Amino acid sequence: MLDIQFIRDNADLVKAKSKQKGYDVSVSDLLKTDAERRELTKKIETLRAERNQLADALKGGNPSAEQIERGREVKQQVTEAEALLEPVNDTFLTLLKKVPNMPLDDVPIGASEDDNVVSKQWGDKPQFDYEPKNHAEIAEAKGWLDKERGAKIAGSRFVYLKGDLVLLEFALWQFALGHLTDEAVLKQIIQDNNLDVSSKPFIPVLPPAVAKKSVFEATGRLNKEEQTYKLEDEDLWLNASAEHTMAPMYMGETLPEAEFPLRYVGYTTAFRREAGTYGKDMEGIIRLHQFNKLEMESFNLPEHSLHEHFFMVAIQEYLMQQLGLPYQVLTKCTADIGGPNARGVDIEAWLPGQGKYRETHTADYITDYQARRMQTKVRRGDGSIQLVHTNDATAFSERPLAAIIENYQNADGSVRVPDVLQSYMGGKTTI
RNA sequence: GGAGGAGUGGCCGAGUGGUUGAAGGCGCUGCUCUCGAAAAGCAGUGUAGAGGCAACUUUACCGCGAGUUCGAAUCUCGCCUCCUCCGCCA
Numbered sequence: 044m045l046d047i048q049f050i051r052d053n054a055d056l057v058k059a060k061s062k063q064k065g066y067d068v069s070v071s072d073l074l075k076t077d078a079e080r081r082e083l084t085k086k087i088e089t090l091r092a093e094r095n096q097l098a099d100a101l102k103g104g105n106p107s108a109e110q111i112e113r114g115r116e117v118k119q120q121v122t123e124a125e126a127l128l129e130p131v132n133d134t135f136l137t138l139l140k141k142v143p144n145m146p147l148d149d150v151p152i153g154a155s156e157d158d159n160v161v162s163k164q165w166g167d168k169p170q171f172d173y174e175p176k177n178h179a180e181i182a183e184a185k186g187w188l189d190k191e192r193g194a195k196i197a198g199s200r201f202v203y204l205k206g207d208l209v210l211l212e213f214a215l216w217q218f219a220l221g222h223l224t225d226e227a228v229l230k231q232i233i234q235d236n237n238l239d240v241s242s243k244p245f246i247p248v249l250p251p252a253v254a255k256k257s258v259f260e261a262t263g264r265l266n267k268e269e270q271t272y273k274l275e276d277e278d279l280w281l282n283a284s285a286e287h288t289m290a291p292m293y294m295g296e297t298l299p300e301a302e303f304p305l306r307y308v309g310y311t312t313a314f315r316r317e318a319g320t321y322g323k324d325m326e327g328i329i330r331l332h333q334f335n336k337l338e339m340e341s342f343n344l345p346e347h348s349l350h351e352h353f354f355m356v357a358i359q360e361y362l363m364q365q366l367g368l369p370y371q372v373l374t375k376c377t378a379d380i381g382g383p384n385a386r387g388v389d390i391e392a393w394l395p396g397q398g399k400y401r402e403t404h405t406a407d408y409i410t411d412y413q414a415r416r417m418q419t420k421v422r423r424g425d426g427s428i429q430l431v432h433t434n435d436a437t438a439f440s441e442r443p444l445a446a447i448i449e450n451y452q453n454a455d456g457s458v459r460v461p462d463v464l465q466s467y468m469g470g471k472t473t474i
Numbered sequence: 475g476g477a478g479g480a481g482u483g484g485c486c487g488a489g490u491g492g493u494u495g496a497a498g499g500c501g502c503u504g505c506u507c508u509c510g511a512a513a514a515g516c517a518g519u520g521u522a523g524a525g526g527c528a529a530c531u532u533u534a535c536c537g538c539g540a541g542u543u544c545g546a547a548u549c550u551c552g553c554c555u556c557c558u559c560c561g562c563c564a
Contacts, residue, residue, distance in 0.1 A: 085524060088533045095533090098545035102492040114544030297521090299484090422484090426503090428521080 044415045045142050047077060060145045063152050063377040073138040080135050083128040090121045143382040144412040150386050153376025159389070160376065165360065166369030168393050169450050176456070177396030178448035179327030182208060184456055185474075188328065199325075200317065200332040204441075207474035211460070212335065212444055214467035216310060219337050219362060219438045220247055223308045229358075236357045240350045245308040245339060250288040252311045253279040258291050261417050272314050285309035286435045289340040290413060297420040297428060298342075304351065305342040308438055310335070328441050329401065337438040344421060345411065348432030349386075352408040355436035356388050359404045362439065366461045368446050369393035371400050383412045392446035403443050406436035 050057050051074065058070045094117045101110055151160045169175075182188035187208035193201040204212065222228045223245040230242045259271070259280050272281045282288050289309045298305075313336050324330035339358070343351045356372070363370045373389040380387035386408035391400035411430035414420070419431050451459040457473050465472055 081524065084533085088524070091534085092532060094544080098492070101544060111544050118544075297484095426519095 044140055044412060045144065046415065047139060050074070050139075050142065051077070057142060057145070060377075061143055063146060064143050064380070064382070065154070065378045066141070066143045066382070068142050069138070070142070073135070073142065076131060076135045076138060080128070080131050083124060083131060087121060087124045087128060090117060090124060093117055094121060140416075144385045144410060146377045146380060146384075147386045147408070149374075150380065151374060151376040153378050156376070156379045158376040159373045159379055161371050162374045163372040164369075165364065165371070166367070166393070168369050169395060171395065171452075171454075173454055175395040175449060176452060177326065177394070178445040180396070181448050181452055181456055181458065182327065185458075198332070200330065202328065202331060204328070207468075207471075208444065208448075210468055210471075211447065211464065211474065212441065214460075214464040215439050215443065216335075216337055217467045218365075218464055220308065220310075222362065222365075223247075223339070223358070223438060228361075232357050232361050233354065236353065238350050238354050238357065240347055240354045241304050243304060243306055245306040245341075248285070248289065248307045248309040250282075250285055250292075250309045250311060252282050252288070252314075254282060254288050254291065256280060258294070259287065261294060262287060262290050262413060270316055270318070272316060281314040282311060283315045284313050284336060285311040285338040286340055289338065290433055290435065291417055293342065293419045293431075294417045295419075297422050298431070300344065300421055300423050303342065303344050303421065303431075304347065307340045308337060309340060310337050312336075313440075328445055331441075334441045336440040338435060339438050340433070340435045342419065343432045343434060345429065345432050348410065348434055349408065351432075351434045352386065352388075352406060352436075355406045355434060356390075358438070359390050359406065359436060363390065363392065363403075363443075365463045366443070366447065368443065368450055368461075370403070381407070383407070383409050385410045385412070392443060392450075394446055394449050396449040396452075401442065401445075403440065403446060404437040407434065409433050409435070 045057070050070065054070050054074060058068070061068045061070075094114070097110070097114050097117065101114075151158060153159065179188065183190075185206065185208070187204065187206050189203040189205065193203050224247060226242050226244045229244060232238075233240060233242055253274065256273075256278050271283050273279070274281065286309075288311070289307055292307075293305075312333060314333055315331075317330060317332060320330060328334070339355055341351055341355075360370070360372070370390050370392045373391060375387040375389055384407050388406040389402050390404035390406075392403045393399075394401050410432050413433045414430040419433070420428050421431050422428050447461060448458050451461060453459060453473070459473050460468055460471055468474075
C-alpha cells in the first residue's frame, strides 16, 4: 500500500508510474473518495465531540429527561453518519490497495516480460558432442522422477522425486545454508560488490507452511484464490513461498533500531495452483504445484534497503558461480516486477537441454509498501517511528536442480556432481 | 478434543459504569545537586487520523469485533491468543 498523503501530493506521478506497470488505477476516483471520507469523518468527529461533552456534563449528577433525550438524538446522528462512512471507507481502501508501488527510475519501462533487460551474463555454456538431453529425460531414466505415480496420487504437476536427486537437493540446501550463515562469506560478497550493508549472517528458519487468510491479505502479495490452496474447514492457506510466512512475522510490531537488519533464510515446501498455465512446462520439475524453496527475507532501515536488494542479488550470483552454472541477470521491466515491487531482478540459469535460459531466482525490492499494510515499524534512535523496508529473494528453489542435471550431464546419462556439493553427498562425484 | 484462568502503555501492575489516556513502580529523557559518577529531588515521557503556518483543537485506541447505555478499560455476546490441568499424538 502507498501512503495516501504521497498520492495526494503526487497524483500525476502516481498515475503515470502505475500506467508504466500496466495498472489502470483511477487516481482521481481515489482522491475523490478520500475527500469524501475525510468530509464524513470530520462530521462524525464533530458529533462525537458533542456526545462526549454532553456525557461529561452529566457526570455524577442525575441527568434530566431532556438531557438524555438530546443524548439519544446525537447518538442516532452518529450512528447514521457512521453508516454512510462505512461503504466510503471500503471503497477507499479497495482503491488504495489497487495502486501499485512506484518503480525506481532505473527500472526499464516495458509492456511485458519481453522488455526485461539482460544486464549481465556469466559463465561458459558447456559444449556437448551430442544433442544434450533435457533434465526430465535424464531424471526419468535414472528413476529420480516419477510423474505418473505423482499424478495418480495427487494429480498433474505433482511428482515423486527419488534417489540421488533427493540427496542432491538436500546437498543444495546444506550448501546454501552454510554460506548464508557464514559471516566471512557475506563480508567477502559485500566487499567484492562495494555494498554498504551489514555483514550480519542470516538466521535459518523453518516457518509455518500455512497462514491465516487475514495474514495473506495483509502481505498484499498474493492473488489468493488464483495462486494458493485453501485448507478446507480451516481459515488457512498453504504458502506459495516462505516469504509469505516470514514477511508478516513482525506484523503490528515496532522494533528497536538496534535490531536491524533482521535477516532470515527460511525453508518451506511451497504450493502453487499455477492457474492459467495449463499445458505449459509440463516436462520435468520446472513448474510443479508443490516444490521446496529456500528464501531470503530481511527487514531493513529505509536507508539500507536498496543496497540490501543488491546484496541479495550478489548472493544469488555468488551461489550460482560456486555451482558453476551459467546464468544471466535480468533487470525486470515495469510490467514484470509486480505490484508491491519498486524494482526486481531475475536470475536465469542456462538449460542446455532446452537451449535457453530459465528463471531460477527472483529478488524483490519492496520499500515500505508491504510494511505499511503489515504495520511493521522501527523506533529510531531519536525516538521517532517509521515503517521498515522489506526485501526478499530466492536463495535456491528446485529449479537449479534441473540446471545442474542439464549442464553437468554425461553422454552415458549420468550427472557429474558440482564440486561444491560433493562434500554434502558423501564424496560422490557422479550420480 | 474436554475443564478452568488470563489478555491494560517500552516493561511490571492498579482500576467501584462518569472525577481515567488511564494510579503506582521500573525504564528512558531533561534539569538540580556533584570535580565526576552513584544516590536523591523536580519535571517530562503512547500511537494513529482530521483541522491549523503555528501554539493548539479534536477523534479513535485498555487482545479483536459487535451490542447495552446519555456515558464502557469496567456490563453482555462472538472471536483470537496465551497459561494450567486432563485426553490424544510425531
